[in-house]
Amino acid sequence: MSLELFLVLGAGLLAIGLFGALTQQSVVMLMMGLELMLNGVIVAAAAFWHFLAPATADGQVLIVVVITAMAVEMAMGFAVVTAIFRARDVDMTDMAADLKE
Amino acid sequence: MGVTGALLRFAAGRPHILLLEVPGGTAERFAVEAELRHRCWPAAASPAEADILVLTGHIGAWLMPLVGRVWRQMPKPRVFVHVDSPSDVPQLLDEGRRRLATGGEASEVLDGEEQNSGESEEEHHDDEHGSDADRCGGNHDDENDENTDGGGHGNGHGAESEQSGGDDHGAEDGHDGGHDHGGGHDHGDGMEMPGGLGMADRGPDRDGLQLDQLHVPLGPLLPDWPVGLVVHTTLQGDVVQQARVDVLHEDGADGDFWNEPWRRAAAGQEVSRGERARRCVAAYLDGLARLLRVAGWLDPAVGAGRLRDEVLAGARADQVTTRLRRLVRQLRRARTLRWLTDGLGVLPFDRAEAAGIRGPALNASRSGGDVTARWQAWLAEIERTLPEVDDPAVLPAREGQAQGLSEEDPASMPALAVLPELLEGAELAAVRLIVASLHPNITTLDSRQVTGVAGD
Amino acid sequence: MVITVLFWILGVFALVSGALVFRLDSMARVTFALLASFLFVAGEVLLLGLSYLGVVIVLMMTMEMVIMAVFMVMYMMNPAGLMPMAMLHNTRGAAAIAGGLFVALTTGIFLVDWPQRAGRPPAEPTRALGEALMGPQMLTMMTLGLALFATIVATVVLSTHRGRYERFGDDLCADRPDDPIPGGVGR
């Protein structure tokens, strides 16, 4: 167990999340990709705290901020999806792009 | 086998009973309920929970397949008991328990039915969606066929329900086309789904979103549900968007239990006023018991059921008055129950009058017209009628003819006419309460009198 | 030793369930695969000695994913996955980008000369976190919290189509709100 291993795990989660966020057409699935990327950030932040600077709480604060960001992202995401869905009956990013018109 | 056998015998000491009533089985249902109370055997809410299926009433060729479906949804070991006469009940239940203790039934009439309709006995087909699709596939306008479909699921399990919340937005094309009543089937016209399931259509919901719809029939084989009623609902989530009422009417069913005194009086027999009053009080108590069970308040529901049985068995007024008044007082004071039923299923006075509703339900529509007003009107009616139960005066024959069912339960028939509009926009829990509060007593209806009647 | 084994198990499961999010057909399963990924990461965080944050991740993410499941089933095509279908675009490019990112990050991770561990973890990391959040940075955090809260409320308001004029009438004088399903208090 070492810093590098945890960071590789975090990078793996980040890459999977990025892949999902880039490929998925649906807004909700895109959000899942984003959440998975943030998941990777959590692992990395916890590892940095534990292996590099356990005396300060900076890593912990980062995790708290990430968790909060996820909650906010989800609330906003669903609100936006609901609004789009109501207005145009679509939940796909490709179709939402047409909304620019 | 030794251990399993011992476990079976031990477990059969307290079997869960799924009690279903079909037209013509009211007196038998009361006998079974009384016996279950006496033995402390719990009532099952669904086939999956039940060990013994107890059916009261007349099962004709039309109901048989539906009963078979409920039967096949029950886990083994399982036992089927059909009660024909109230006096047989203790003996039949003992017999049922004995059969359960020895492993239940492998097959009988109901399993035979299974083969006829070409369904395999595989566990995986317990809900038979596949066969539904086969049977109903082509003929959407055939009322009878559709109702068969509905009823089978009507006990609420498995149901067509499928993937509620919804199948598929992608399926909107090719749907919706051939149905003349916005409900009907969810079996897709062309698209076949795994397991033979249909896909959901979509429709606007109350928040202005296009969401999936499901077509779920409620009844007729559903505990605590008016006998013979089938409500075809179109659900979004648990909100009923559309409701259509059907009545199960099968040839050969006996006359209704509730209007028996009037019928006898009309036929020239001597019937006392007290006997008539007993039926009235019992009918409202039975309605209360059902409403309270649906509301999830079991103890007073049991109390109402006990009082109902005592009144019917001929207890003198002074024997039951104290307890009856205590129950009425308890319910009048029940603030939580009022809080929960206020504002549900509001039936305005002019609408009620136009629909021809009379009696307590009409009185209730003067004072709010919601579910609360209706059950409170029952309480008032019980208190009003109770002193008459010992009246020995003979009921004149023409009163029997003139009042017939109307005196005993005036709400029943017009209630069906207003039911759909009350149910639309309500959630499932509210639907159950509204239906219970209208107490539609369907079996007495002539099938011609209701629009959209199905059956034979 | 036990901890190393646990790290590998939890890590592999976290990655696998993360990948399943984009492989499964059923939207319900997708949501709970993501939840599983979060729970395994929470396990890793617990391994690192951050008990409070690990448990909070379990708590927050379970709630979040259950709510997400509701929305997934409501808005998504094919929520039960009964109809196999692909809803992807630009798969190849995305795979290249994501793969490239992963390779770059991994290379970086092993090339960088990480500094030595500075200090020891405090006896109560939770208290240290609380003091960091509510100590010197208290005002910042409170402002941040309020701002985020306001954002949530604002977006939710924007996405509903019924406001107080619909509920209480145009002159806001109605005694009871006109809701499709009345609530228990009457506000």
Added chain:
Amino acid sequence: MTEVPLWSVLVLPAVLAVITAGTIAFDAVLAARATGATGSPSQTAMVPLREVARLLVAQRRTTVAADGVLWRTGVLTVPIAALLAAVVLPLGGVAVADLAVGVVWFNAMEILTWAAVWMAGWGPNSAFSLTGGYRFVAQGLAYELPHMFALITAATAAGTLRVGGIVEAQSGLWFVTWMPVAFVVYLLSAAAMAFWGPFDAPVGGDLAGGAAAELSGVDRLAFLGGRRLLLVVAAAMAVPLFLGGGNGPLLPPWLWTLVKTVAVLAAIVWLARRFPTVRMERFAEFAWVVLIPLTILQALIVALVVL
């Protein structure tokens, strides 16, 4: 706090199972009293055993196009979450794991049932079952915030998240005396989290059993048994949080804990039969408009007192 002896790992499930069986029997007694039947005490004591035997020999059902994975996961998660939540329960000063973040742990494990009940409702592919699952999510959203504030109130007063620490802080005055609102809200949410009456809408009879409508055999045993276990654990948690844990005169602490737990449980089970099922469309508004402000106010008062 005492070192954790290994035996407690075995004793905890056993004690919980006995109390759970007692709860079922007590509920059966109350039900029998309502029917007017006079069941003999030995028959009543048999009720939980008969129920277990009945479900053990019954066949497990499946339904068409069921989501088996999520269904079984959901069903199994209920008892597992209840057991995990129970590890922080102190029995007279000894807990299986007196975690530094015990209160949050308890809360997190209890929230796992949200996912569990939803999955159990979703799995069988049946409308009533799914509605039951959704009802529990709605219920969770209604009860959870007041519940969290109630937990936070107790933790604030003790200045620690460790359950053992909260008990120690009550060696003088029990928390229930000066935070009654939090205690009442906690009891409400204990019934709500175990979807016990009057909050039993998710498995309500009007939905033919709701989330449990399609369950039979061992699955039903795990789901409904887990639900009762959860009720026991939630009620038992009220003791260290608000009722002084094992503190009390004369009796040894472990006995006091048991006595108080049984009393809280009996009260919940008895009260459940006194009310009809509360629907969330009504309760949610009440929870958010009335209970949340009340519990925040309670937490504020407690925080001011502690400062």
